[in-house]
Amino acid sequence: MTLQQLKYIIEVVNCGSINEAAKKLFVSQPSLSNAIRELENEIGIEIFLRSAKGITLSVDGSEFLSYARQVVEQASLLEQRYLYEKPSRQLCSISTQHYAFAVNAFVNLIKQSGAEEYEFTLRETRTYEIIEDVKNLRSEIGILYLSPFNRKVIEKLLRENRLDFHPLFTAKPHIFISTQNPLAGKASVTLDDLQEYPYLSFEQGTYNSFYFSEEILSTVFHKKSIHVSDRATLFNLLIGLNGYTISTGIVSAVLNGNNIISVPLQVDDQIQVGWIANHQMQLGRQAKVYIEELRNVIREYGLPLQE
Numbered sequence: 001m002t003l004q005q006l007k008y009i010i011e012v013v014n015c016g017s018i019n020e021a022a023k024k025l026f027v028s029q030p031s032l033s034n035a036i037r038e039l040e041n042e043i044g045i046e047i048f049l050r051s052a053k054g055i056t057l058s059v060d061g062s063e064f065l066s067y068a069r070q071v072v073e074q075a076s077l078l079e080q081r082y083l084y085e086k087p088s089r090q091l092c093s094i095s096t097q098h099y100a101f102a103v104n105a106f107v108n109l110i111k112q113s114g115a116e117e118y119e120f121t122l123r124e125t126r127t128y129e130i131i132e133d134v135k136n137l138r139s140e141i142g143i144l145y146l147s148p149f150n151r152k153v154i155e156k157l158l159r160e161n162r163l164d165f166h167p168l169f170t171a172k173p174h175i176f177i178s179t180q181n182p183l184a185g186k187a188s189v190t191l192d193d194l195q196e197y198p199y200l201s202f203e204q205g206t207y208n209s210f211y212f213s214e215e216i217l218s219t220v221f222h223k224k225s226i227h228v229s230d231r232a233t234l235f236n237l238l239i240g241l242n243g244y245t246i247s248t249g250i251v252s253a254v255l256n257g258n259n260i261i262s263v264p265l266q267v268d269d270q271i272q273v274g275w276i277a278n279h280q281m282q283l284g285r286q287a288k289v290y291i292e293e294l295r296n297v298i299r300e301y302g303l304p305l306q307e
Helices: 003-015 018-025 029-044 059-084 100-113 127-135 151-160 231-241 285-300
Strands: 048-051 054-057 089-097 120-122 140-147 165-171 174-178 200-203 225-228 244-249 261-263 271-278
Touching: 003 018, 003 029, 003 059, 003 151, 018 029, 054 059, 054 127, 059 261, 089 127, 089 285, 100 120, 100 285, 120 127, 127 140, 127 151, 127 165, 127 271, 140 151, 140 285, 151 165, 165 285, 174 231, 200 231, 200 244, 231 261
Parallel strands: 089 120, 089 140, 200 225
Antiparallel strands: 048 054, 140 271, 165 271, 174 244, 174 261
C-alpha cells in the first residue's frame, strides 16, 4: 500500500469517476484502474462497486476512505512542516440545499480560516445528491430539511446509508416574494392567496419524488409552476414574474439584495433544518468550524437552535 494509491482513491471519490480523476491526476485511465485494483487485491476488500452507471463506494470502501483521508492529511502535515515550512493546505467540502444561511456560514468559514492555501467546496445541489455526496464522502457535511411529510422516507434513506441527522432549527413556513408583489404588504398569506401567482421550485432531476422536494407542500397542485436549478434564477423570476417559493423565512439581504422579502404562510406544517454526516468518519477541523458558523448565523436571524 502506498501513499500515492491512497491519494488516487481520494481523487476518484472527489471526482465521482475514474476517467475524471485520471485527467486531474495526469495519468491514464487504465493505469489508475490498475492501481486501484492492485490496492483492493492487497487489502482484500472491494473499495468501489462498479456498474454500467459508474462507480460508488462500497461499505468497506467508505470505512477505508475515512482512514485514507487521515493518513494523507497527516502526511501532508509532515511535508508542510519539514519540507515546505508553511501551513498545510486546508480542505473542506459541503453539500447543501439552496439556503442563503448556508452560504453566509461558508463565507464566514473562509474569512476565519486564515490559511495561506485552501481548497473549499460548496455544492448547492439536489436533495438525493446531497445524501450521495455525504455517503460517498465527497462532502463531509450535507444540509437539508425534514418535515412531517418527508421525514420517514428521508430518515430511512439516511439509516440505509449510515448517515446521521443533526437538527439545527425548526421554522414555520414562509414564502419568498418580490417587494413589488401585491402580497408584499400582507402580514401573512394563505394558499388561496397564492393561486394566481407562479410557483417556483428547485427541480430534482432523476429523483423528482415529492419526498425529495426542497419545498414543503410538494403535493399541492399549482396552476402555474416553474422549476429551476439555481438560486439566482429563482430570485430573478420572483422579481420578474411576481412569483413565489416556499422556504424557512431566512432571506439574506447581503446575498440576495433588498428586493426579496419573506411573508409567513398560514399552514399547519414546519421545516426542521439540520446537517448530516457519515457516522463512519470523524469531521475535520474546518467542518467543525463550519457547523459553528452555521449556528452563529442562525442565532443572528433570531431562530432558537436545537441541540
